[in-house]
Amino acid sequence: xxxxxxxxxxxxxxxxxxxxxxxxxxxxxxxxxxxxxxxxxxxxxxxxxxxxxxxxxxxxxxxxxxxxxxxxxxxxxxxxxxxxxxxxxxxxxxxxxx
Amino acid sequence: xxxxxxxxxxxxxxxxxxxxxxxxxxxxxxxxxxxxxxxxxxxxxxxxxxxxxxxxxxxxxxxxxxxxxxxxxxxxxxxxxxxxxxxxxxxxxxxxxxxxxxxxxxxxxxxxxxxxxxxxxxxxxxxxxxxxxxxxxxxxxxxxxxxxxxxxxxxxxxxxxxxxxxxxxxxxxxxxxxxxxxxxxxxxxxxxxxxxxxxx
Numbered sequence: 001x002x003x004x005x006x007x008x009x010x011x012x013x014x015x016x017x018x019x020x021x022x023x024x025x026x027x028x029x030x031x032x033x034x035x036x037x038x039x040x041x042x043x044x045x046x047x048x049x050x051x052x053x054x055x056x057x058x059x060x061x062x063x064x065x066x067x068x069x070x071x072x073x074x075x076x077x078x079x080x081x082x083x084x085x086x087x088x089x090x091x092x093x094x095x096x097x098x
Numbered sequence: 099x100x101x102x103x104x105x106x107x108x109x110x111x112x113x114x115x116x117x118x119x120x121x122x123x124x125x126x127x128x129x130x131x132x133x134x135x136x137x138x139x140x141x142x143x144x145x146x147x148x149x150x151x152x153x154x155x156x157x158x159x160x161x162x163x164x165x166x167x168x169x170x171x172x173x174x175x176x177x178x179x180x181x182x183x184x185x186x187x188x189x190x191x192x193x194x195x196x197x198x199x200x201x202x203x204x205x206x207x208x209x210x211x212x213x214x215x216x217x218x219x220x221x222x223x224x225x226x227x228x229x230x231x232x233x234x235x236x237x238x239x240x241x242x243x244x245x246x247x248x249x250x251x252x253x254x255x256x257x258x259x260x261x262x263x264x265x266x267x268x269x270x271x272x273x274x275x276x277x278x279x280x281x282x283x284x285x286x287x288x289x290x291x292x293x294x295x296x297x298x
Contacts, residue, residue, distance in 0.1 A: 014189055017111070017201060046192045071202045073195045 003031075004058040005086045008079035009051045013072035019049060025066050031057035050078070054086070109208070111201065116182075116209035125217045127263050129170050131278070133221025134259070135285055136166060137228045138252045142289035145245050152235040152244060159232070163225035171218030178213045182206040228252045249286075256282045 013022070019037040026035045032055040041048040049072070053063060067074060081087060113119055140162050144155045186206055190197050197203045228251050231244040238244075257275035264274025 012193055014193065014197075014202060021111070043192065045189055068195070069200055071189070071193060071195070071197050071200045073193055 002082045002084070003056065004060065004080065004082045005056065006052070006054045006079065006081035007058055007060065007063065007077065009053075009063075009067075010075045010078050011049045011051050011067055011072045012046055012075055013049055013067070013070060014046055017070045022049075022051075022066065022070050022072070025070070026051070026053060026063060029059070029062050029066065031055045031059060032063075048075075112205035112208045116202075116205035118209045118212050121178075121209075122213050122216045123266065125170075125174060125213055126220045127259060129166075129217050129220040130224040130259055131256070131281075132170075133163065133166055133224035134228060134252050134255050135281065136162060136221070137225035138249075138282055138285055139289065141228070141245065141248055141252070142286060146289060146293040150241050152232045152241055155232045155241075155244075156229060159225060159229040163222050163229070166225065167218045167222040170221055171214050174217030175210060175214035179210045182210055224255060227255060253279055253282050 013019075019039065023035045023037045026032060032053055034054045036052040038050050039047050040050055051067070064074060079089075137159055140159050141155065144158060149155060183206075186197055186203060189202070228248050230251065231247040232241075235241050235244045256278040260275035260278030261271045263278075264271040267274070
């Protein structure tokens with residue numbers, strides 16, 4: 001099986017531990033080269049985060065474990081890139097303009 | 099060494115997640131105050147009942163302190179674990195996930211133990227401190243000196259405790275200390291009044 005290079009996850013997590021800690025822990029996983037976490041929605045006790053992880057060999061189970069350990073749950077896997085290189089999704093005439 | 103460092107790091111993480119510091123500080127202040135005032139009551143009782151035997155004062159004082167420690171430990175453990183469990187359940191309703199085996203769940207359990215220990219040990223240490231002169235009565239030979247120095251220690255502890263709280267609240271430290279001493283003096287006056295009512 002080819003190697004996973006990028007994962008974009010939609011995660012619901014409590015405010016604490018903060019995304020700084022989660023990002024730090026994810027970046028320490030083997031095969032991970034960069035992590036980006038952004039919050040796009042805040043609630044009283046939880047927040048929705050978009051977690052982007054890139055690397056040369058990502059292990060989804062390990063990533064899931066770190067997120068779970070910090071109280072988060074993955075709502076959806078929004079993007080996966082696998083193979084020898086990272087490619088963006090191809091543009092098609094059906095894509096909305098602008 | 100590395101093991102100890104990782105333990106400390108874990109504790110720091112728990113502190114950040116469960117916010118142990120603030121609640122432990124509150125319990126420490128509240129229960130040390132309880133401890134000093136209760137032991138002050140025991141001392142006044144012994145003094146006014148003309149107890150002049152150091153071992154009697156030490157035994158009644160220690161028995162009271164131990165009961166206070168158990169009460170603090172038990173009470174804080176039960177109330178704190180109920181509160182933390184409720185908060186965790188509340189959070190689980192949002193995340194729709196079992197959080198008991200996550201860092202958040204573990205932090206909550208560690209917080210309960212730390213808070214219970216603080217709650218139990220604070221009155222015990224405070225009352226030991228006040229009882230200290232009675233252990234040394236043989237040095238000066240007169241128990242009345244032990245009573246006076248215990249009273250001085252109790253009032254100074256109250257002042258220190260008030261000053262500590264004043265420092266936290268960023269208020270006038272001296273004034274905050276005096277407010278605490280006022281509680282001690284009130285307890286003393288009431289003890290004297292009780293004695294006068296019983297033996298007019």
